Amino acid sequence: MKFKQLQTPSRTIMTPGPVEVDPRVLQAMSTPILGQFDPAFTNIMNEVMEMLRLLFQTKNQWAFPIDGTSRSGNEVLLASCIEPGDKVLVPIFGRFGHLLVEICERYGAEVHTMECEWGHVFDQQDIIHKIKDVQPKIVAIVHGETSTGCMQPLDEIGKVCREQDVLLIVDAVASIGGVNISVDDWFIDGIVGGTQKCLSVPSGMAPITYNNRIEAVIQKRKKVEYGIATAEEFTQKRTNMIRSNYFDLAMIQDYWGPRRLNHHTEATSMLYALREGLRIVLEEGLNERFERHSYHEAALIKGLEAMGLSIFGDKSCKLPTVTCIVVPEGIDSDNVRKMMLEQFGVEIASSFGPLQGKIWRIGTMGYSCRKENVFAVLQALESALIRNGFEPNRGEGVQAALDYYGAPSFVAVKEG
Amino acid sequence: MKFKQLQTPSRTIMTPGPVEVDPRVLQAMSTPILGQFDPAFTNIMNEVMEMLRLLFQTKNQWAFPIDGTSRSGNEVLLASCIEPGDKVLVPIFGRFGHLLVEICERYGAEVHTMECEWGHVFDQQDIIHKIKDVQPKIVAIVHGETSTGCMQPLDEIGKVCREQDVLLIVDAVASIGGVNISVDDWFIDGIVGGTQKCLSVPSGMAPITYNNRIEAVIQKRKKVEYGIATAEEFTQKRTNMIRSNYFDLAMIQDYWGPRRLNHHTEATSMLYALREGLRIVLEEGLNERFERHSYHEAALIKGLEAMGLSIFGDKSCKLPTVTCIVVPEGIDSDNVRKMMLEQFGVEIASSFGPLQGKIWRIGTMGYSCRKENVFAVLQALESALIRNGFEPNRGEGVQAALDYYGAPSFVAVKEG
Structure with missing residues (x-):
């Protein structure tokens, strides 16, 4: 056999992700899998939701991982909220601000940006002024910018967004589990965290949470997919659809919710890993x-x-x-x-x-x-x-x- | 601690996926991770590409997993090839044919369908007639329809697609590694396989391969994302973009290719799992x-x-x-x-x-x-x-x- 048994060199990983995986998480991944609708497994799904709420410091009903790497969490939130022509404001202070612009553009948004020099962040008041000026549907912003090592204070922005009827979507991939992020206190509407950074779980999942303001937006666009729709759902007029099937939050929510409507097959071993990673966070x-x-x-x-x-x-x-x-x-x-x-x-x-x-x-x-x-x-x-x-x-x-x-x-x- | 250590009941899983994971694969997942640009890791990426070529029986340069569940493989191929208004023909003989329609619609395709009763498949000649009639840009079809247990013969369709300058994209999620699929002999242009079925690897990755005909389509639409683009790439006119960042095959290809341009952080442990699953297939x-x-x-x-x-x-x-x-x-x-x-x-x-x-x-x-x-x-x-x-x-x-x-x-x- 040309391809030898996996053998990896010993490493001390001190990059800003992926970082070393906690040995307990590695061990959890070697647990035999369960079927996706096995009650023993759906119970694990519910436990992970509960632990994610604690991690994100939120009372939101919806908190679950997306089966993809961190940026899939950004894309699922933006793709599900943005309708072509919607105005989105993205303050940029590093590479991952540009990524948010990129995603918004691809989903047809009218993107407004403000930029500051890499290595700095914005005065929150400047962002607030810009919000009032642009009047976007969405503000999408990075919290911890891993490309520059800077952290944008966010505690004042959400309240203004709420007053102005703007959705605040935050990329906390590099900061969740490592610094304080209080989703509800800061009035954040939707947020994504990373697994392969401060949670010490491998890359491959993107935990998100979002509130009923975002849920209202996605429910209006909801279309259950043909192969599993009821007769009534099948004949729905399919306008205004979320422009991705994989990133259709309305359908993903139905899979994580009581309807348990199959959207994908949850990534079992990665969910075991995330569960153990969250347990470690909460124990600490x-x-x-x-x-x-x-x-x-x-x-x-x-x-x-x-x-x-x-x-x-x-x-x-x-x-x-x-x-x-x-x-x-x-x-x-x-x-x-x-x-x-x-x-x-x-x-x-x-x-x-x-x-x-x-x-x-x-x-x-x-x-x-x-x-x-x-x-x-x-x-x-x-x-x-x-x-x-x-x-x-x-x-x-x-x-x-x-x-x-x-x-x-x-x-x-x-x-x- | 409310959340106990993971303990799962013993199961004999005889669904059409996810199925029991091979114990060697479970073991591989508990290997400590490597950084994404560590040469020891990029070497593993290359090995997986090589093994996937053998699995798919192809000489294609591009064969790698998408970091998402199986349907992410369908979406990446369709999203990257479909431009709004493109004609796609989807022969439907079960749920997953409907899924292909669904994805195509969301990316703005003009979808043409033909249907047969669930529990049957098409005479290839009927599909060929329809191809000549519709003259689509793409034919998207399921090979093994897990919802009905039927398998569509495909050995005659690809040749006609090649003659008619049509792209043939195949969903082989339920069949790859379990039945013969000869990508090159059958003139398949793009194909996705499942991990959690005949490969006995957990759900969470979607191995794909595609040829230079698909590569030509995606290269024309290629836009390197803002945060990492060169000065020249940054100012490119961004029309005609692939409508998803996560599913932009042109960028994913640059990550798997010699440029190693960061698109996402490869799901390390899942890649270890896939590598071991493929080793087992090739050993057998x-x-x-x-x-x-x-x-x-x-x-x-x-x-x-x-x-x-x-x-x-x-x-x-x-x-x-x-x-x-x-x-x-x-x-x-x-x-x-x-x-x-x-x-x-x-x-x-x-x-x-x-x-x-x-x-x-x-x-x-x-x-x-x-x-x-x-x-x-x-x-x-x-x-x-x-x-x-x-x-x-x-x-x-x-x-x-x-x-x-x-x-x-x-x-x-x-x-x-």
Whole structure:
């Protein structure tokens, strides 16, 4: 047999996703599967819905994963809400703002944008002014911009959207489970989170939640598909349909709801993985988890700065789960990453578009967000930098992190 | 903690999918993940492409999974090829033909259909006449119709499509890996297979392959997304775009190809699962695997008929991987299934639309397609039928299957 048994090298994954999967999640995936309408399985579906409500801090009825990678969650919400010609406002502060524009355009929206320099975010008041000016049907915005390591405050925008009868749809792929996101308190109408980041579940699912305002929009467009429609549903006039079958939230909702109308076959093993990932989050506690993410982020920053490196972006809006480093002048950023991976098995990321080759990105997310990994990335980076012509303050990075973590020192303080 | 550790009941899954996952596949999924651009991972992506080419019996360059359930594979092919107003011909002989219509309509196609009674398939010549009559851009057709247990012969249609400059897109979700499908010999342009059926991999991926005729169509519509486009690509006129970002085959191709342009984060653990599932298929051998599927199908049919039940549908076009049984007059079909599941842990399926409650469907697929499972389903069905008011020929089902399998008998033949 040409194709050998799967054998993967050992890695310390410190990118902003996918990150290391929690061993308990890996184990859950090896559980034998159940049929999709087996009550034992539909019960698991309901449990996942319940846990997702806690994760998203919402009382919404609808909270479930879409069977696709993170961007499928953005697309399902936008595709289901946008009718051709609808106005959508997208404030852009990095790559994933552009992705939202992209999706909206493809579904026929009239897209209005506002942009700020990558590495910064918007003053919420500026967005609010723009909302009042454009009067869109939807505001689509990224919360944690993984391409720049910045986090957009959102606590004031939702209330204005509600007053103006605008839907607020949020991409929280890089932040959910790592920083506080209070869907109901912030008046967010629809939101998507990522699995392969702070939840430490593999990529392949996109948990979403949405409220009755979005449900009202999709119910008006609902068409049950031909092969399973009742006689009455079959003859419905099929205008105004959601322009994707796979991303038809009205039908997906009927599969997750009491009608259990088959839309797709739920991705069983991925759902087991998500269930276990959510259990781990809830066992740890949301606030404890957010604190852990900030705690190790701080250690990482102390180490990087002590080493002589600069953090990219406006610190006042830093995303705690992603730390971006300015690549020092004259250093080949890809070569440093390559050496870290090949020699130390430690992976960090580059960025996109205007920041390609200009910054490195380090994730402190989920299971990867722990002390050993912070040390591993500091050590590997220092060593690779030395070999690539940048002279760091040797040893200082790890020492600063050790100090931060309160590690004892048995060296007598020298008398000055 | 309210949510307990995952614990699932033991099941014998004999539906037409999802079926039992091969234990080796379950094990592969618990392998720690790799980063998406780690050479160790992109190498796995390439291996999967190579194995998919063997599975689909094609020399196509492009063969990879879509990160979504099976219908995402249909949608990616149709969404990427259909421009609004394009004529698509869909011959319908069950639920999943209707699904193809549904998808085509949503992407703005002018859909032409032809229908035959559920339980039958088309004479290929009738389809060929209709192709010449309608002159569509695309023919979209199901190969193995899991809702009726029928298989549409396709070996003559592709050649005509090629002559007429029509694209042939095939849904082989229920048949791939279980019956012979020769993509190149049959001149199929694009095809999707299912993971959770004859491959015995969990639901959540949709392996596809397509040739340079489809590639030519999608390349003309290609737009690289804003956040990662080069300066030149960024200013491209964005007309004629594929109407979905997630299902933009031109971009997905760039992720699977040498450019490795990020579109999504590949579903790592599902890819491990698919890789192992494909390894198992290739180790067994395609022909040996097809023979095994027919072998156990025959045992099942012998058992069911000996029990006194009738097989639904035209036998001359029976799909070897799905066997449909006519529910005997006056029997509550759901109650029988419920008793099988609750008392024996054996799961079979009902059907959809006009066949709901009229037939049961039993899958003999992948890892579930084995002797113990055939016996388990015959025994559970007989027992549940007795308890639901149908009197089968008691014991005859299993005895007929034992005979077929060549099990010895130690009972002396009585003298007549």
